[in-house]
Amino acid sequence: MNVKTKLSDCMRPLLLGALLLGNATLATSAQAEVQPLNRVVAIVDNDVIMQSQLDQRLREVQQTIAKRGAALPPEHVLSQQVLERLIIEDIQLQIGDRSGIRITDEELNQAIGTIAQRNGMSVEQFRAALTRDGLSFEDAREQVRREMIISRVRQRRVAERIQVTEQEVQNFLASDLGKLQLSEEYHLANILIPVPESASSEAIQAADRQASELYQQLQQGADFAQLAIARSASETALEGGDMGWRKAAQLPSPFDAMIGALKAGEVTQPMRTPGGFIILKLLEKRGGGAQVRDEVHVRHILIKPSEIRSEAEAQRLAERLYERIQAGEDFGELAKSFSEDPGSALNGGDLNWIDPNALVPEFREQMANTASGELSKPFKSTYGWHVLQVMGRRATDSSEQFREQQALNILRNRKYDEELQAWLRQIRDESYVEIKL
Structure with a gap:
């Protein structure tokens, strides 16, 4: 039996960023002194999991749960859960080893560089930040390498189980949900001139005139955000009227049709709604259209x-x-x-x-x-x-092909989690696992 000492790979590559942004949980756990390997707690095919690995991961999970403010389950229950997670990870790493999956130094350096860049750092600054948090740069590289191996194993083994038919793609494209998800998105801002429900005709006309005046000012180059802050009754007025990103299907008629005809930077004419007169500005748009x-x-x-x-x-x-x-x-x-x-x-x-x-x-x-x-x-x-x-x-013009590829990706992503869980259960059942606790 080949007994290997394995580092805990609890820290995902993207979570290294969270660590540097103040995740004291991982920093504290990583500083915990690793106890000598005292006994085997599980045999997993050709590898073993040691008590020290289980203890370290258990401390990390307990601290994470406590930080969230959730109640901790009994330690023996949590310990079984953590051990099962370690077993599943170990099986995947062994599959990667048998499949010849190797992470080159160049790939690993690139991954470390990406993590550092996402934190606004150079690699040297990233190394220094790890040291300040009590982490070994070499241990961090090893954890990233293990996660990359597991990710590639899943890509190979799970991806081949996912089947999406052409009919499923076409059905999705024809559905209301498909049309909504694949339609253009618009980044919008608004100005609202309110009209009370019981407003008189004179009050309605006054609001109409006010909205028309604002529209004319906008046409002459007035700043939309400043007018929104000063004159709009919308709940987003203090943000310059910024409504964020919306699908055309999420807008009331006739705004859904009007927005599609606008170019970025243009505004709609004032339109009467139950709440008053609204002017929309198209800040930017994405998706849909010709590709x-x-x-x-x-x-x-x-x-x-x-x-x-x-x-x-x-x-x-x-x-x-x-x-x-x-x-x-x-x-x-x-x-x-x-x-x-x-x-x-x-x-x-x-x-x-x-x-x-x-x-x-x-x-x-x-x-x-x-x-x-x-x-x-x-x-x-x-x-x-x-x-x-x-x-x-x-x-x-690959618009139709692009839409079909988008639909295919959405459907594949829907099936991925289900297939992943089924595959993890399968490899667990097919592996030799002897728990020594």
């Missing part, structure tokens, strides 16, 4: 270095093929004979119309610098040596 995507029609020849072909030999072969194409030989025929890209070689190297963002940076950059109909000089990417030819460029 135009640039695509490039490109073909290429890929030459890979190998055990029998050195890097220099691969480069020389790519250069010779470039010269042969320049001399008039057919690109497609040479691609069929020499290209080592299995996805395009039989098609004469043709990648068809493709989104540049789907390509590796070296290929994307070379393609961007090659005019339509032109041939690139040989260049290197992570895959090997390439010669490419740009066949054409176009802008494609």
Whole structure:
């Protein structure tokens, strides 16, 4: 039996930020002295969980619950819950190890850099902040690495269990909920000139005139926020009338239709509502609308270095093929004979119309610098040596495709939690677990 000492990985990568922003719970728990490993509390397949791991995680959970002001359950009940969590995490880490999932130093450094950036720090400042809170930078890196492994294991194992049919996507797009979730969102501000329920016709006319005057001032360049603060009776008046983000379907008629016709910065004419006269300003909008995507029609020849072909030999072969194409030989025929890209070689190297963002940076950059109909000089990417030819460029309206992808993502996310819990139960049942408590 391989007995390994494991660090507690309670701290999620994103929670490192919460730690630095004042989460004394984790800081206090991390400062707690780790007790010597005294006994095994659980055997999990080819690994073990030690009493010290359980004690440390238990203290952290107790402090977190206490900080929330919630009542603590009996310690023996909480201890069983915490141990079960450690078991599930350990099983996932072992699956990652057997699957060959490795987190490179470069990936780990990038993750640490992202955490530091989210806290408005450099990596060195982040390291210093951890030290001030009594945390080891090396322990923090190890915890992030473990969480990254678990995340990748779940992506692989759970994602393959989720099936969303084309019919489900179309049904969602046709539903009221789908239309609401995929419609445009508008960031709005308002000015309200109130009219009491029992107002006389003279009072209504006076409010109408006041709203019209404000509208004219706005048309002449007056500051909307200042007018809202000074004149509006809306509950958001002191915020300059800012209402936040709203869907068109959440607005009363006729504002839902009027907002769609506005450009950012424009205002509606005053409209009578039960509460009075309202003027809306469109601050910004997002989502919905046309999604135009640039695509490039490109073909290429890929030459890979190998055990029998050195890097220099691969480069020389790519250069010779470039010269042969320049001399008039057919690109497609040479691609069929020499290209080592299995996805395009039989098609004469043709990648068809493709989104540049789907390509590796070296290929994307070379393609961007090659005019339509032109041939690139040989260049290197992570895959090997390439010669490419740009066949054409176009802008494609992918609005419908974009909406379908959004719907697919929403439906997949809905199913993810359910599938994750089912998978966790499955791997727990299939694992050898012997609890020693």
